[in-house]
Amino acid sequence: MSTEFIMPKLGLTMEEGTILEWLVEDGAEITAGMPVLRIETDKVESDVESPASGRFHRLGTQGEAYPCGALIGYLLADGEEIPVSKSPTSATPAVTASPTSSPSPTSAPVTSVQRQGRQFASPNARRVAEELGIDINTVIGTGPDGRVVSEDVEEAHKNPQALRVVAVSAVATVAPIMSSNGNILATAAARQLADLLGIDLSQVPYDAQDGRITKDGVATYVRSRLSVPSPSTTPATPTVQQSAFAPASQTPSSIKKISGMRGTIAKRMHSSLQEMAQLTLHMDADFDAIVKDRDDRKGAGGTASLPGFTDYIIAATARALKLHPIVNSQVTAQGIAVLPEIHVSLAVALDEGLIVPVIKNTTSLDLSSLASETKRLSGAARDGKLTLSELEGGTFSVSTLGMFGVDGFTPVINPPNTAILGVGRLRDDVVVNANGKVSTVKRMTLSLTWDHRVFDGAPAAEFCKSIVDLLADPSALNK
Amino acid sequence: MSDERKLSYGQAFNEAVSQMMEADPDVFCAGEDIGAFGGVFGTFLGLQAKFGEHRVVDTPISEQAIVGLGVGASVTGLRPIVDLMFMDFICVALDQIVNQAAKLKYMFGGEASLPMTITTAGGGGLSAAAQHSQSLEALLCHIPGLKVVMPSNPYDMKGLMISCIKDNNPTVMIKHKRLLGMSAVVPTEAYEIPLGKGNILRPGTDVTIVAYARMANEALIAAAELAKEGIECEIIDPRTLQPLDTDLIVDSAKKTNRVVVVHEAVRFGGLGGEIASQIQELAFDYLDAPVTRIGAPFSPVPFSPALEQHYIPDAKTILAGVREIMQRNVIRG
Numbered sequence: 119m120s121t122e123f124i125m126p127k128l129g130l131t132m133e134e135g136t137i138l139e140w141l142v143e144d145g146a147e148i149t150a151g152m153p154v155l156r157i158e159t160d161k162v163e164s165d166v167e168s169p170a171s172g173r174f175h176r177l178g179t180q181g182e183a184y185p186c187g188a189l190i191g192y193l194l195a196d197g198e199e200i201p202v203s204k205s206p207t208s209a210t211p212a213v214t215a216s217p218t219s220s221p222s223p224t225s226a227p228v229t230s231v232q233r234q235g236r237q238f239a240s241p242n243a244r245r246v247a248e249e250l251g252i253d254i255n256t257v258i259g260t261g262p263d264g265r266v267v268s269e270d271v272e273e274a275h276k277n278p279q280a281l282r283v284v285a286v287s288a289v290a291t292v293a294p295i296m297s298s299n300g301n302i303l304a305t306a307a308a309r310q311l312a313d314l315l316g317i318d319l320s321q322v323p324y325d326a327q328d329g330r331i332t333k334d335g336v337a338t339y340v341r342s343r344l345s346v347p348s349p350s351t352t353p354a355t356p357t358v359q360q361s362a363f364a365p366a367s368q369t370p371s372s373i374k375k376i377s378g379m380r381g382t383i384a385k386r387m388h389s390s391l392q393e394m395a396q397l398t399l400h401m402d403a404d405f406d407a408i409v410k411d412r413d414d415r416k417g418a419g420g421t422a423s424l425p426g427f428t429d430y431i432i433a434a435t436a437r438a439l440k441l442h443p444i445v446n447s448q449v450t451a452q453g454i455a456v457l458p459e460i461h462v463s464l465a466v467a468l469d470e471g472l473i474v475p476v477i478k479n480t481t482s483l484d485l486s487s488l489a490s491e492t493k494r495l496s497g498a499a500r501d502g503k504l505t506l507s508e509l510e511g512g513t514f515s516v517s518t519l520g521m522f523g524v525d526g527f528t529p530v531i532n533p534p535n536t537a538i539l540g541v542g543r544l545r546d547d548v549v550v551n552a553n554g555k556v557s558t559v560k561r562m563t564l565s566l567t568w569d570h571r572v573f574d575g576a577p578a579a580e581f582c583k584s585i586v587d588l589l590a591d592p593s594a595l596n597k
Numbered sequence: 598m599s600d601e602r603k604l605s606y607g608q609a610f611n612e613a614v615s616q617m618m619e620a621d622p623d624v625f626c627a628g629e630d631i632g633a634f635g636g637v638f639g640t641f642l643g644l645q646a647k648f649g650e651h652r653v654v655d656t657p658i659s660e661q662a663i664v665g666l667g668v669g670a671s672v673t674g675l676r677p678i679v680d681l682m683f684m685d686f687i688c689v690a691l692d693q694i695v696n697q698a699a700k701l702k703y704m705f706g707g708e709a710s711l712p713m714t715i716t717t718a719g720g721g722g723l724s725a726a727a728q729h730s731q732s733l734e735a736l737l738c739h740i741p742g743l744k745v746v747m748p749s750n751p752y753d754m755k756g757l758m759i760s761c762i763k764d765n766n767p768t769v770m771i772k773h774k775r776l777l778g779m780s781a782v783v784p785t786e787a788y789e790i791p792l793g794k795g796n797i798l799r800p801g802t803d804v805t806i807v808a809y810a811r812m813a814n815e816a817l818i819a820a821a822e823l824a825k826e827g828i829e830c831e832i833i834d835p836r837t838l839q840p841l842d843t844d845l846i847v848d849s850a851k852k853t854n855r856v857v858v859v860h861e862a863v864r865f866g867g868l869g870g871e872i873a874s875q876i877q878e879l880a881f882d883y884l885d886a887p888v889t890r891i892g893a894p895f896s897p898v899p900f901s902p903a904l905e906q907h908y909i910p911d912a913k914t915i916l917a918g919v920r921e922i923m924q925r926n927v928i929r930g
Contacts (some may be wrong), residue, residue: 240854240884240885240886241881241882241883241884241885242854242882242883242884242885243885244882245882245883260925261885261886261924261925262886262921262922262924262925265886267854267885267886267925268854268885269885269925
């Protein structure tokens with residue numbers, strides 16, 4: 119038996135991996151435990167070891183991204199041949215050849231409707247379709263039992279646009295067909311499946327051929343709702359919806375694939391903004407006390423564990439989260455899940471993107487330990503040495519742009535968190551005291567983005583105010 | 598005589614026999630009641646008066662003996678026409694037909710030839726009951742060494758009968774009882790229609806109907822009706838069932854993409870199965886629908902006229918079959 123060698127899933131959130139380098143030659147004899155290739159995920163680079171021994175046959179292409187579970191190679195026993203008709207499923211969507219008679223390129227793309235399951239077509243229809251270069255799956259059959267006959271293919275050839283539009287509207291018609299007693303017409307199998315999945319049949323498009331909802335229709339509807347293609351039959355989801363893009367207005371000087379880390383960032387930020395009700399408030403925090411605390415620590419010696427300003431903010435945020443549990447939460451299918459453990463993650467900018475390592479149990483650390491931990495994590499992040507466990511489980515994120523002179527901005531929530539804190543620059547503000555005296559004060563603007571679905575403006579402001587109050591008393595951050 | 602002279606199917610048969618007996622003294626007829634009586638359907642009428650008792654022989658009631666007489670006479674140089682009153686009776690003579698007539702040329706290494714014609718009357722429609730109404734042509738077509746002919750009209754009858762008599766191998770000419778009175782223009786001179794060559798009775802583009810004997814005529818009626826609906830049927834009459842003109846049928850199937858095969862015989866195991874099979878082997882990629890077979894139900898032919906009418910396929914059955922194979926649920930608006 120040949121063993122399939124697949125793109126491994128190294129973490130919960132890993133969806134695809136890029137083959138950075140093959141570590142063995144095609145056809146090489148390898149033993150179990152031998153590193154076979156190096157892959158890059160959205161988060162880490164990792165070597166992949168062989169689970170068994172045998173002759174290794176490479177299928178995947180170096181530099182290409184493959185979805186987890188995609189076939190990228192074979193382990194063959196002695197004298198075994200590669201099974202035929204298998205090719206790796208690249209994560210980049212395959213370019214589908216358009217029919218020879220496709221409408222002019224300026225017209226809007228038309229979705230072709232694919233029947234699920236076996237398409238019944240007469241032998242003559244198949245022959246004619248092949249001769250005319252028509253994809254028989256896009257043709258609606260009008261013969262007995264909905265079979266595609268040659269006339270259907272010929273009509274599709276003569277008038278491809280019209281046919282497909284009809285096809286789309288015919289299958290995508292949502293208005294349910296009612297029987298005389300007011301029930302929605304559906305096959306027994308369709309009803310059973312809809313019951314099982316809790317689907318409202320009135321939302322499911324009916325089959326134009328059958329004049330009622332079929333099991334395939336329910337399945338198609340569910341798939342469209344999940345917007346996750348079935349893993350076995352469909353190529354991996356493009357990282358970003360590509361169909362809507364306009365062509366480049368100029369000849370690009372270079373094109374960077376939206377895959378790997380870039381792809382993950384693109385996908386997660388886009389879906390974050392699409393799925394959550396995000397808004398941002400800004401609040402100033404006085405930093406005089408912190409500057410003083412930090413100077414005191416500096417004087418006491420030892421820069422190794424000297425906290426940075428961001429560390430103070432992380433410490434204050436973690437303690438504020440304790441006071442406002444609703445912010446330390448996650449939206450789940452069951453509802454808003456308040457999370458008992460506080461793990462603040464910190465966005466670290468890298469040359470090719472950013473990465474968000476997690477400071478586990480943040481409130482348990484005093485400022486010095488926190489400082490060492492953030493230093494260690496950001497160093498590991500820059501060296502690409504973070505492990506997956508150091509990247510998972512964050513409950514709230516902190517993102518800093520102060521070093522670039524930014525005061526306030528609108529950070530985007532890192533799903534599945536429900537809020538993120540943006541940190542601006544440390545600056546001197548002129549203030550007028552109660553007695554009319556003018557003085558300067560060290561200040562920083564905090565930007566809190568939260569998901570309005572989870573809590574409202576007032577609790578958000580109260581949470582932010584708690585951070586500000588905690589920052590005014592650094593001694594509280596050491597507890 | 599003008600070209601417009603009309604003869605019945607039975608008279609066309611009679612004229613073919615008569616002209617061949619005039620042309621060749623080796624031709625003679627033998628059968629039950631074909632002499633003085635002229636045959637139970639009158640197909641041999643007047644032949645004994647014209648050619649005498651030695652050339653038109655009344656035989657005892659023994660089909661086995663009648664066909665045996667033909668085998669012996671033909672293998673020794675004569676050109677006999679032996680008549681079995683009803684096609685149902687070939688079963689009595691099957692040893693002579695299957696084991697002797699069909700085999701001798703092969704078993705004598707080609708040295709013996711049997712220029713014998715077995716004539717008989719087949720088909721239902723006369724309320725002649727289960728033992729006098731059958732269509733057993735498929736039995737005969739299954740036997741290598743026999744040629745089987747079933748004309749659908751007077752013109753074909755005369756031409757095919759002459760070819761049968763002239764052929765140097767055993768042939769079976771099946772007259773359809775219900776067609777005996779069918780009248781049409783038949784040339785006076787002797788002419789031959791080659792065995793193994795089918796005929797396009799009606800050209801068409803939408804669906805091919807393969808039908809022979811009486812069913813070819815029913816198909817013509819159905820086709821006229823369907824033409825009013827815009828369905829153009831091409832009707833193929835194979836005329837000779839063995840050897841079958843497969844090329845003609847397959848070419849037509851490739852043209853129309855749909856085929857209906859019709860016969861009066863029981864559908865199961867009938868010739869329609871062989872024709873459908875040939876089509877799917879040779880024109881699979883040209884079919885827009887499975888080949889439809891129309892035949893009688895799997896039952897003996899009923900005696901009751903009402904039941905028999907229901908039992909035998911007719912133009913209405915063919916109409917329904919064609920409509921079904923042409924069916925399209927057009928949803929385009």
